[in-house]
Amino acid sequence: MAEEKATSEWRKETLAVHAGGMKEAIFGEVSPPIFQTSTFGFTSAEEGAARFAGEQSGYIYTRMNNPTVNALEDAVAVLENGTWAVAAATGMAAISTVLLSLLSQGEGVAAGDCLYGPTRVVIQRELPRFGIRSFFVDTSNPELLEEILGTRPKLVFLETPANPTMKITDVAAAARLAHAVGALLIVDNTFATPYCQRPLELGADLVVHSLTKALNGHSDVLGGMIVGRDDGLEKKIKKFVTLTGATMDPHQGWLIWRGMRTLALRLERAQANALNLAEFLQNHPKVAWVSYPGLPNHPQYRIARRQMEGFGFMLSFGVKSGLEGGRILMNHLKLITVAVSLGGVESLIQHPASMTHASLPRQEREQVGLTDDLVRLSVGCEAIEDLRADLNQALNRIA
Template sequence: MNAGNNTRVIHHGISFAEDTGTVMPPIFPTSTFAHGNQAGFDYTRSGNPNFRILDAVLASLEGCEHATVFSSGVSAITAVVSQLKQGDLVLCEENLYGCTVRLFEQVFAKFGLRTEWVDFTKPDALAAIRSKKPAMVWLESPTNPLLKVIDLQAVCAVTELLGIPVVVDNTFATALVQRPLELGATLSLTSTTKYINGHSDALGGAVCTNDSEWHQKMVFSQKALGLQPSPFDCWLITRGIKTLPLRLKQQMANAAALADQLATHPKVNWVRYPHRRDHPQHAVALQQMAAGGAIVTVSFNASQEETYALCKCLRWFTMAESLGGIESLICHPATMTHAAVSAEVKAKLGIDDGLVRFSVGCEDLEDLQADLQQALRLLA
């Protein structure tokens, strides 16, 4: 029977405690298991009931065969990249999450992995796949913080012919908004720290796939590299995901309204929100995203100091890194997430001093709107 999204995230199916009738799954805080147990567990680094329960919910939501959980989004990225070998080339979207860039350039480069960076919103990117024949293509859509939307189906149509695996970091969208595997990707990767858990109280990551070989590779990486999550974090995330559709609905409605409010302000150069008509890849966003998500990025016509002061004077938006929780956050990439990025790269990516990223929460819209209005007076 095909259940809807609310039902899938609430009913996790397995609890590994069927004889107790427990409605919520227990936590299994054990490092080891008695040899020869029925469920086949041996040691938590290579598997634990709480991992399996969360795996099952994530695979169900993504509509795929396999999910493997990790201790963070970065662990999930490490698990995938560790399957490549010396000399392999990864063709990456140029606006990837900063820690993904750091992993490629400062860690895996030392082991002979090569990366090239292209703008996947440009047709040249498809030609680059054909000519360079990379070992892997690494995408993120929408991207952080500029919310570029990449035509995943168009990229995957090219890679499929060449047998090149495609990874899509789906953290900003979640499977509720975008299903990379249905668009042709090999792996859909998520930091479950963000929307999936939704309460900013646990870290986690996951890789979803329909490819059983890749699934085996992920299970191997979890064990061999020690990238496993804690049973407690899995339990928290299993609890958090139960309200994902409800939370995201409110967050996305708030985000769309705030994007419209910001767009009318004279000191705003532009607003990025994937389902707004003025988004540069609006048509692709409508096609591949069921909704616009809950992140809004804005470019203010303001100096670094003015923008920073605006961020600081908001009452309901905490100035903090991360995103996807029920609470609204604001991030000033120039002084926070991208502070270590060179001025040249920031200019190339379009990250200027007036750029701000809102992670919109579940608060009452009227409160968020009033808060923004009082803060925008600073720029008048």
């Protein structure tokens, strides 16, 4: 459960620093300790039996619960304004847990048509093996979403902003439509983070995160999280994580919690840099288009302003000369690193069509707006002048 001391009166900047670290200390420590243990001892056989029977609280085995991991869960739950959170080993472990713990044979999931590549592969290719139907739709279009909900799916799964097109879905509208047909709404909030957007407050039933990205912020650890408010969902999800062993390691959890303490500082800098670069790129002669929710010409700019407290650190843009232009750009960058992942203090750039989304057939990619000229940029905390200069010199190499 999220900590009672973390009240809604505290601002998000304060919560990022203190959430998860406010329980009674053992030795007065400011930073929670790492409980690097696989198992926990009992004072008696009776105590062990009582814990296994659920008659007494306490720790048994780290696959089930661990104090360090629980502290991280409390922190993320507080930031998302949820009442509980369940950690997982990776972002994909969190996503797979939600899908497999809540869906049964004969049921269906309606998902955003443009998702993180492995997420779409799991929904499109793996779930049908268990008799679970999958449907894909542009969730940024409420009319199309309402139409697909006529299939009566049990879950609606979406990203906003979407990876990598940066489309924005109206979460409140999606929640109303999903609930009208008895479906649960799950939102992947990795791109926005709870610093910029809290889907549970907008009506979503569950939020998932790849903690590997901005919440950790240092490109050095993997992790995932599921956050919600319904206790019944928590029991199903926690049981699945425990039984399948998708558990987070305590050292992993501590590193992510430590990274979260600087979330506000990192996000403020990265967001300012992202908006600056978006404005710079849309006026560059070698750039065909830019997609960033903070630009007034973004198709869902008004929705983004209404449901987000910041526009995030991610942007996509199209390079003239298409795939070849993108190759030239990335091969001549000196500061920005060519790599997948996102949300770290360093800026990362990649080409989705040949990297993160290469497993999708070209026709499917193009149908959802993932064109060959699309380049995805995760903007970091470097000096904006250096980032602009690096992009400019590399773009100018394009004929």
